[in-house]
Amino acid sequence: MKNFILKKIFLFVIIAGLSAFAYAAAPSAGDLDNIKFVPENPGANTTVSAQLISYTFDANRATIAWIIKGKVEGTGKNFSFTTGDIGSETILTVSVITADEKTLSKTFTFRAVEADLLWETSTYAPPQYKGKTLASPQSEIKVTAIPHGMKISDTKLIYEWKLNDKNIPASSGAGKNSLKFYMPETGAETVAVTVSMPDEKTKESATTTMPALTAGG
Incomplete structure (x- = not known):
């Protein structure tokens, strides 16, 4: 009797474990978060390549549609599109029907933004x-x-400011659209900034390098 109970418990543990594994591996809309976009934060009139990578369903056997403005613009794991002019939005929906007929869908919004860097110096003229x-x-x-x-x-x-690839936390944050620093005795300085919306879903980066004049002119 004792052995019978142990076998029932052991069998239950195996079945429960398999069920938990199957549940964890079931595809969901969150799986579409693994889509790789290059570049991740495109500017205006930029070609973007997309690749769907899945760990919970076979993308090779799935029906995948890439939809923009209600029209299917592409199918399959890979897709490319071009963003619009500055200030415009491209709304991309990825629709997937897996081999076992589960339907997944996710929408991504790309805002065409750009950032320029302007600099000035206190040098006398x-x-x-x-x-x-x-x-x-x-x-x-x-x-x-x-x-x-x-x-x-x-x-x-x-x-978010960087000077020569080093973060400058004191000069970074909401509304901090400028950075001040002093040029070194020799060499150039490279300044980079990433500008993002509060939700971090839209961002753009810009970089500029300023060579210094030598002391002799």
Whole structure:
């Protein structure tokens, strides 16, 4: 009797374990989060390639449709499209019917945004000089990010600054659209910024490099 009970318990554990595994592996809309977009944050009029990667269903045997503006623009695991002008939105829906006829769907929104970097320096220039003053050793530089197409106030955008690939937390955050620093004695400085919406779903990056004039001119 004892052996019989142990066998029943052991059998129940095996069945329960298999059921849990089957449940965990069942495809869901969340599985479509594994779609790879290149680039991840495209700007305006940019070609984007998409690849569906699945770990819970066989993508090779599934029926996959890529839909824009209610029209099927492509089928299969791979797809490409082009974003619109600055400020426009491309709404892409991925619809999947798996081999066992489960239906999955997910929608992605791509906002065509861009960012420019403008810089100015405190370097002295004589009144008759008509050009832009250039960076010189130890001169103060101010770099300002100008986003395009974000459609919300600049004060609500998140700015993440880097100087020579190093994060600058003190100068980053909501509404912090400029960065100040001093040029070194020699060499160039590379400034990068990532501008994003508060929901982090829309972002754009820009980079500029400023070579310094030598002390001798």
